[in-house]
Amino acid sequence: MMDQDFSNLFQNLLEREENVTVINTYQWLTIANASRILGVGDGTITLQVARHQTICLQLDKKCLIKGTSFTETISARVFALDFKANVVILTDLSHTRPYINRRKNVRVPVTEKIEVVFPDKPNAYGRLLDISHEGLGVNVNRASYSSNFFGMGKEISLGIMLPLGNSAAYKPILMKGMVRNIFYTDGDYFFRLGVRLFPQKGMMQAISRYIMLRELEMIKELESLGLEYARQDQ
Numbered sequence: 001m002m003d004q005d006f007s008n009l010f011q012n013l014l015e016r017e018e019n020v021t022v023i024n025t026y027q028w029l030t031i032a033n034a035s036r037i038l039g040v041g042d043g044t045i046t047l048q049v050a051r052h053q054t055i056c057l058q059l060d061k062k063c064l065i066k067g068t069s070f071t072e073t074i075s076a077r078v079f080a081l082d083f084k085a086n087v088v089i090l091t092d093l094s095h096t097r098p099y100i101n102r103r104k105n106v107r108v109p110v111t112e113k114i115e116v117v118f119p120d121k122p123n124a125y126g127r128l129l130d131i132s133h134e135g136l137g138v139n140v141n142r143a144s145y146s147s148n149f150f151g152m153g154k155e156i157s158l159g160i161m162l163p164l165g166n167s168a169a170y171k172p173i174l175m176k177g178m179v180r181n182i183f184y185t186d187g188d189y190f191f192r193l194g195v196r197l198f199p200q201k202g203m204m205q206a207i208s209r210y211i212m213l214r215e216l217e218m219i220k221e222l223e224s225l226g227l228e229y230a231r232q233d234q
Helices: 004-015 051-060 201-232
Strands: 020-026 029-040 044-048 062-066 073-082 087-096 115-117 125-131 135-141 155-163 170-185 190-197
Touching: 004 029, 020 051, 020 201, 029 051, 029 201, 051 062, 051 073, 051 201, 062 087, 125 201, 135 155, 135 170, 155 201, 170 201
Parallel strands: none
Antiparallel strands: 020 029, 020 062, 029 044, 044 087, 062 073, 073 087, 115 125, 115 155, 125 135, 135 190, 155 170, 170 190
């Protein structure tokens, strides 16, 4: 049975016709949409949710809920889901610490093979692993690695060919940053560097563009999953 405090909270929201925000993640992308409360039952709440949220709920079987009047984030488990109507019944509500996007800027995994060069060390090369507005991860070949150049706290310059919309056109972006951590991977064949980036206007615009394109890819994947679920539901 749902805690009486939760029952009262959602009943008051229902009477005031106040929406809540349902939150899921698809891979690294946060999916958060306003959702209408349809009913409060014995240990459950029923919500009308957005289509992308429905797909995520089908995948995750759980979600987070936030509201303008909430003092804490609420977690919940999917009890039942009407995929066609985009209606979910949630149960097992509890207060929780938000686990989604604790970083100020989410690190976006890089799926393409994107080479990283180092203008101040021409014989070194690497591969981009992930990127955000604040930093990036890069694998550096062991033969290229030098603690004098890539050591902890060292300031470095990087040249990255980010794909920014046209798969045939890669725009070289020069970035500057500081090595914040070093890990050994793949049997020590690669060094994984965590680099904190120094803000630069052109660089930030390029990163924003790349992240936006990756987000669109994730949304298309979600929509494809939605079509597949809809076919199975027929």
